[in-house]
Amino acid sequence: MMKMEKKLSARTNFILTVVFLIFMALLLYLADRYMDSYKLRVVRLIAIYGIMAVSLNLINGITGIFSLGHAGFILIGAYTASLLTLSPEQKAMSFIIEPIVPWLANAHTDFFTATVAGGVLAAVFAFLIGWPVLRLSGDYLAIASLGFAEVIRIIALNAISITNGPLGLKGIPEYSNIWWCYGWLFVTVLFMASLVNSSYGRALKAIREDRIAAEAMGINVFKHQLLSFVIGAFFAGVSGSLYAHWLTTIDPRTTTLGPMLTFYVLIMIVLGGLGSISGSLIGAALFAILFEWLRDLEEPFTFFGIHVPGIKGMRILVISAIFILVMIFWQRGIMGREELTWNNLYRWLFARRRGGEEK
Template sequence: MIFIIAPPSPLIANLHTDFLTATIIAGLVAAFGAFIIGFPVLRLSGDYLAIASLGFSEVLRILALNLQSVTNGSLGLKGLPNYTNIWWSWGWLFVTIVFIVSLVKSSYGRALLAIRDNSIAAEAMGINVFKHTLLSFVISGFFAGISGALYAHWLTTIDPRITTFGPILTYYVLIMVVLGGLGSISGSVVGAIIFAFLMEWLRAFEQPFTLFGRQFPAIQGMRMLVLSVLFVVTMIVWKRGIFGRSELTWEGIINFFKRIGLRRSGEK
């Protein structure tokens, strides 16, 4: 790893471990940070919760810029090994899905579903809403830390000034979840696939192109414009996303194609 201007602290400089262990440690550190932030923030609700969360994220960014001996300041950490590949990405995706599915089917998951449907009724039934919400926040922080470790070893750098580590990445994740379906695990995966496909397909619109024999210049930001419109349309047409709270199952896929076959046979 390459450090510029200021050397790192001895603790960071002399710390060497394998990629899997480092990734898990990143998840645990993020989970601890989520606990520290979530303990006061989750006592708020509505707009106040969103504002406080964004405020803490900005505080962390400023700390990363100023802790020169640990983060190398605005220059960041360069030269990270390029460990992240398709196998690590798909492997962690599989682990995440299995964990979340098992979590939802557990008693803790059922308590979370009750809180999602009606937090007041859930609390009246004896469910500790704050404790369950905080624990879910910590779990989310753990997997966010895993994602950050994978992403950093894909970019081979960690820089607080990189916009993809800023709010824009949060919006990307939000679009994926809302597009696929709020409350649907498989819907979130499908939403991420659709989002990734559109991001690559719409890349051509940010390059000079010809349409009906007329030359058009490159339009920077066109991808985000189209995705934002898609996000708004999805919220209007499907308030809970494409899948809503339903899950993608083999039975559902078979029934879908059966309905298409029945429609075609009826038209004939």
């Protein structure tokens, strides 16, 4: 006899979601009010990393495109939004080597408009790059997209009258407060969840599983991949704007916004589970916390009475070791391709309770 699958009603799901959102808003309010500035910066960074991870997961995990150019889109969003939020006086003071181009000198707008503009410009570049690059596949696509990210960084270093070259941008307003960060994270997750659960999302998953079979079923593979690439780039640009206004400075010579950032985000989505939005958020939170908590390893410390000198880059080494262990022993990541939904939680709790009763 078949056992009926336990499932919550749509109304119950809606009520639980509303209660959860109210609870999260209360936690964010308490964090904003009572946390010290350092812990609050980490909490905001979790949301920014979350947007980066979810946007890359749409491309790599859900669509199956092996892209390594995400840092390029983040950099475009960061520069675009920063140049639009800096006042004309700040730009005049910052551009020392060469004066800023006239059409950017007096361009100034609010943070929301600047963030959307950063996302839109990143999406435009994704379309221009994706049109030729997405005709490749596998390793060739990965190398081409990685090359794009490096090209963007080199342009940022040399387009002095637009980006201020190697001097970067300083004095960027710290607009990325807890509400902006988590507000954009909510919009990103809501959009991605709606997309993945739509017919378009099912087509993306079909392409991921078997490109040839998907094409045989009438799915325009190139069109779907390109749109996925553009959407992921838009939210990467948004995260770049938030990241720049969290850092308050952009230096193209460092790895903060360089191609290495792509590998950081890749670690997040692999730890959480490729193809899982919930996993991306969990992976982003774990990475942000570990990245800050392990900072002490780069300073001199005492371990069981033994003095250990600080080793620069040690935290990256530890995180990389964890990543390798996950790849060897737990390839599916924390969530695999599963999502943390109310129905899944209910089934898990029901299964545990039923298992206890049977014992």
